[in-house]
Amino acid sequence: MHDAVSCDVCGRTILKGERAETYLVPGGERKLVCDLCAARASHEGWIRESGSGDMPAARQRPEQRGSFIGRLLGRRQFEAPAEEEAEPDWEEGVRETEAPAPPRERSMPRREAPRDPRHVRAVPTTADVKVERALELFNGSEHARSIAGIMRSLGEPWVAAAPDIAAPSQVDILIAWELSWYRYRVDLGDAGEAVVLLEKGEELDQLEGEPPDWNVQASPDGRLALGVGSAP
Numbered sequence: 001m002h003d004a005v006s007c008d009v010c011g012r013t014i015l016k017g018e019r020a021e022t023y024l025v026p027g028g029e030r031k032l033v034c035d036l037c038a039a040r041a042s043h044e045g046w047i048r049e050s051g052s053g054d055m056p057a058a059r060q061r062p063e064q065r066g067s068f069i070g071r072l073l074g075r076r077q078f079e080a081p082a083e084e085e086a087e088p089d090w091e092e093g094v095r096e097t098e099a100p101a102p103p104r105e106r107s108m109p110r111r112e113a114p115r116d117p118r119h120v121r122a123v124p125t126t127a128d129v130k131v132e133r134a135l136e137l138f139n140g141s142e143h144a145r146s147i148a149g150i151m152r153s154l155g156e157p158w159v160a161a162a163p164d165i166a167a168p169s170q171v172d173i174l175i176a177w178e179l180s181w182y183r184y185r186v187d188l189g190d191a192g193e194a195v196v197l198l199e200k201g202e203e204l205d206q207l208e209g210e211p212p213d214w215n216v217q218a219s220p221d222g223r224l225a226l227g228v229g230s231a232p
Contacts, residue, residue, distance in 0.1 A: 137195055172198075181200065
């Protein structure tokens, strides 16, 4: 019998066949995390238990160096005997005057080079191109691998993708089965974390609004592509 366990991050029950790993949190406590929440656990500073033994040991702090004035005084004390051993140069009972030191050039502060502005992707204008670009970003993210793991237990899902009317640079992707569903947001203008999991549920009746247009197909490796999908 499958023991019902849940993820310590999102609280969702781990499905049969879905992979979950144990993480160590500050203090040594162990937490169970599902594939969909692995990135969030790492962001919170949790350490994967299977990889905790490979962590490098803390480096020793270098010996503290003295202050600039202390090092300068020590250098002068070290060089003092050499100055005392030098005999003065006299000529006819009159000591020669030392030549004045050349004026020191005023050092100008270094100006730092301006930082490069944050790179922003160009957003397509047509709906079909937006959806195709969003699917490419999804296929290159870790979420595609998570969906592939769920497909091994629940089979082929129904998938719908459509641009967000309120946000022209965003595309919503809905992946659903009879027992669970996941909604993702893809920001076409974000060069960093473009794909984000917005929400998830267990029944299709929880979805509000009109039935979606299942216009995307999913391959066994979790990759998505435009195509005529089956309807629930």
